[in-house]
Amino acid sequence: MVKPERTYSISELAREFKVTPRALRFYEDKGLLSPRREGLNRVYSVRDRARLQLILRGKRVGFPLSEIREILDLYDLGDGQRAQMATALKKYRARMVALEAQREDLVGAMEALQNGINWLEARLAEPASPASVSAARAFEREARRRMDGTG
Amino acid sequence: MVKPERTYSISELAREFKVTPRALRFYEDKGLLSPRREGLNRVYSVRDRARLQLILRGKRVGFPLSEIREILDLYDLGDGQRAQMATALKKYRARMVALEAQREDLVGAMEALQNGINWLEARLAEPASPASVSAARAFEREARRRMDGTG
C-alpha cells in the first residue's frame, strides 16, 4: 500500500502561505504551478507546495514571475539535453552575481538604517540641555554625512 | 568666495545612474526629489544626487517609492518634534526587521542557487558513463531535496 502523500486544496495552500486563491491560479496561468485536477478542482501535491515556497521566496528577493518560472523550469530539466544545461548554468551564474550585488545593497541599506536608528536614539535619549545639544549636532552632522553615502 | 558646489542637469544625472529623465521627474512628482529651478530647468545639487542614490538603493532592495519617501522625509526632520522622532524610530526599527528577514531570504535563495550550480556542473563535467550516472543520480536526488527547501 503506497502512502497517499498529503495533498492540499487551493484555499488550504492559500491560507498557509497567506496568499489568495486568485494568486495561485495566476501562478498556474503563468506556468509556475500545475497542480493535478480532480474534476475541475485543483489538487496540490507536496511538491507543488515546495514549488510555491520557492516562488514566494523568489518574489521576496525581487524576481519577476517570468524569471522564477525559468528557474523552476530548469529544475525540471530531464537528462540528455546538455546544451540546455549549459545555458542553464550560465543563467544561474548570472543570477548568482545579481544576488550578490543585491546582498551588498541590502547590507548597505541596513547600515544606513542602523545609523539612522542610532542617531534617533541618541537624540531622543537626551533632554535638550545646551551642552548636549551641540554635541548632538556634531553627531548629527556626522550621521547625516554617513547616511548620505556619498562614497 | 564660496565654492559653487557642483550641480547636475537632469540628463547628466540620468546618464550617471542609468535612469531616464522621466524617472527623475517622476520621483519629483512623488516628492522624493526637489531640485532647484533655474527658470524652468531643474538643477540638481550634490545632496540631490545623494538622495537619488538612496532612492535607487531603496528600490533595489524592494522598497516602494512611497516608503522611500517616508524614510527620506525622516532624514529631514527638524529639531524639537520629539513625537515625530519617536514614531520615526518605530518605523525604522520595523524596517530593520523586514530587511533582516529579507537578508535571510536572500541567503536562502543564494544557497539554493549554489546547489543548482553545483549540480549542473557535476552533471556537465562527467561523460555519461554508467557508474558516474548512478552516482550523479544520487547527488541529484539530494540536490533536489535541498533545493525544494521543504524545511
Added chain:
DNA sequence: GCTGCCGTTGACGTGAACGTCAAGACCCGC
C-alpha cells in the same frame, strides 16, 4: 429542493513605476 460553501472560468479593474508621444520654451552657432 433550497441554502451555503467551496470551487471554477472569464473579463474587467487597479496601483505602482514608469514609457511614450505631443507641443512648446530656451539657447547656441551660423
Added chain:
DNA sequence: GCGGGTCTTGACGTTCACGTCAACGGCAGC
C-alpha cells in the same frame, strides 16, 4: 532667423501582479 539640441509640462499607454466581480458547477446538511 533657422535648425539642432536640451529642457519643460501634460496626457495617455504599458507592464506586472494580482483584486474584484459575474455567472456558474457540485456537494453537504436540513
